Amino acid sequence: MLHEITESxxxxxxxxxxxxxxxxxxxxxxxxxxxxxxxxxENARPPSVSMLIAAxxxxxxxxxxxxxxxxxxxxxxxxxxxxxxxxxxTNSIVSGYAGKNxxxxxxxxxxxxxxxxxxxxxxxxxxxxxxxxxxxxxxDRDALxxxxxxxxxxxxxxxxxxxxxxNPNDVASGHGEGLYWRYETALKRMESALGYVAGANxxxxxxxxxxxxxxxxxxxxDDFTISMRIIERGWYxxxxxxxxxxxxxxxxxxxxxxxxxxxxxxxxxxxxxxxxLLNPLLGMRSFIFISHRVFRWxxxxxxxxxxxxxxxxxxxxxxxxxxxxxxxFYSAALLGLACKNAEGxxxxxxxxxxFCNLNAALVAxxxxxxxxxxxxTWERTERI
Numbered sequence: 001m002l003h004e005i006t007e008s009x010x011x012x013x014x015x016x017x018x019x020x021x022x023x024x025x026x027x028x029x030x031x032x033x034x035x036x037x038x039x040x041x042e043n044a045r046p047p048s049v050s051m052l053i054a055a056x057x058x059x060x061x062x063x064x065x066x067x068x069x070x071x072x073x074x075x076x077x078x079x080x081x082x083x084x085x086x087x088x089x090t091n092s093i094v095s096g097y098a099g100k101n102x103x104x105x106x107x108x109x110x111x112x113x114x115x116x117x118x119x120x121x122x123x124x125x126x127x128x129x130x131x132x133x134x135x136x137x138x139x140d141r142d143a144l145x146x147x148x149x150x151x152x153x154x155x156x157x158x159x160x161x162x163x164x165x166x167n168p169n170d171v172a173s174g175h176g177e178g179l180y181w182r183y184e185t186a187l188k189r190m191e192s193a194l195g196y197v198a199g200a201n202x203x204x205x206x207x208x209x210x211x212x213x214x215x216x217x218x219x220x221x222d223d224f225t226i227s228m229r230i231i232e233r234g235w236y237x238x239x240x241x242x243x244x245x246x247x248x249x250x251x252x253x254x255x256x257x258x259x260x261x262x263x264x265x266x267x268x269x270x271x272x273x274x275x276x277l278l279n280p281l282l283g284m285r286s287f288i289f290i291s292h293r294v295f296r297w298x299x300x301x302x303x304x305x306x307x308x309x310x311x312x313x314x315x316x317x318x319x320x321x322x323x324x325x326x327x328x329f330y331s332a333a334l335l336g337l338a339c340k341n342a343e344g345x346x347x348x349x350x351x352x353x354x355f356c357n358l359n360a361a362l363v364a365x366x367x368x369x370x371x372x373x374x375x376x377t378w379e380r381t382e383r384i
Contacts, residue, residue, distance in 0.1 A: 006312045010319075013306035020295035020302075027291075028190035037195035037236065041152040047128035049144065049206075050078040054117045058135035059089040065135050066097045066104060074144040079104045081135075082121040085111025115219040122212050130209045132223060133245065137163070137203040140244045147206050147243035157211050157235025158227045160188065160197055161204035161243030179350055180358070185241065187292060192239035196285050198292035200227035200237070204245035211235065216273055220266025228274050231285055257361055264365020267297050300363050330356065 015023075051069055055062060062081070069079045081094045083106065091108055098104040107121050122130070129151060131144065143161060150159040165181060191197045202223030211230050219225050231237045276282075277289040307326055313319035329352050336353025 010309040013302040016302045024291045032193040050127040051131045082107040084117040115215040131206040137247045150238040157230035158207040160200040162241045163203045188239040195236045199224040260361035261364045265369040268369040
């Protein structure tokens with residue numbers, strides 16, 4: 001009896017992990033051809049657009065960000081910087097630009113967290129479309145025009161652009177991040193064909209302003225919450241891969257890991273705000289949310305039960321081989337952790353290293369979320 005239970009745990013764990021990372025993408029590839037959503041472009045006046053940038057101590061990059069915004073090819077673009085209690089020169093730099101250009105606006109707030117800053121700023125923004133971005137993210141000149149194309153269909157509530165990571169110092173974790181984003185990009189393309197991208201990236205996405213709902217207190221993943229609430233209400237959410245933004249990877253594996261831990265804590269908190277999407281009666285919206293996000297967020301316990309049940313099954317040739325494969329995978333991940341850059345064996349071990357890195361961050365984030373140790377404010381991630 002114990003043998004049968006252990007074997008069932010092994011295979012259920014293996015199937016759950018397979019579906020989360022490989023089975024779901026394969027199923028999406030089929031569904032996008034069977035039941036694609038037709039996005040219709042209606043003739044309408046070009047919408048008014050504002051870009052909203054929540055910033056905290058961004059003196060190193062904020063001037064470059066504003067120059068980038070003012071060079072974007074879209075007439076009448078308004079730029080709003082909401083400073084969340086910045087104590088460096090961020091406010092004075094933005095004020096200097098605002099004094100010379102009426103398109104630039106500064107909102108100064110006491111330190112309260114990004115979500116609270118967004119809640120405070122949104123009532124002041126009066127454009128049709130609001131584009132969200134980060135201070136360290138730089139748009140291609142035509143990114144905004146391409147991002148806004150999806151809104152020609154009145155059923156579209158948000159559109160997410162494509163983020164490309166620069167890694168000039170060849171940091172190993174940066175290559176893993178780039179590999180992960182190529183994988184995520186493929187998923188977003190297929191989900192977009194079905195009408196519902198499973199969450200926007202805060203570096204480059206846009207929403208219809210009148211669809212914004214104030215974020216609940218304690219929200220960490222503001223971009224994901226805003227976009228998925230729009231989908232929950234029945235609006236389409238699209239991916240525009242030709243709308244490109246770029247930013248540098250983190251300086252080190254440690255700083256990148258801390259960012260993932262914070263995001264992971266936010267994942268588990270956001271389930272409380274988006275529990276409605278767990279309803280299978282919502283059809284494709286629920287299917288994509290559960291498959292892409294919930295299965296991924298619950299991967300760590302399946303990883304553990306797969307290994308433990310495998311150990312209990314040792315002695316059988318098949319499970320001996322499975323244990324050897326798991327051991328080789330985690331050994332490769334440890335080798336990846338030891339690599340300072342992506343030269344030599346670094347490139348070979350990127351997949352197991354980044355897989356373990358992300359799931360370790362999920363565990364740490366879960367513990368922070370349930371213990372209440374994840375704060376609402378954020379510290380900027382140092383970039384190259």
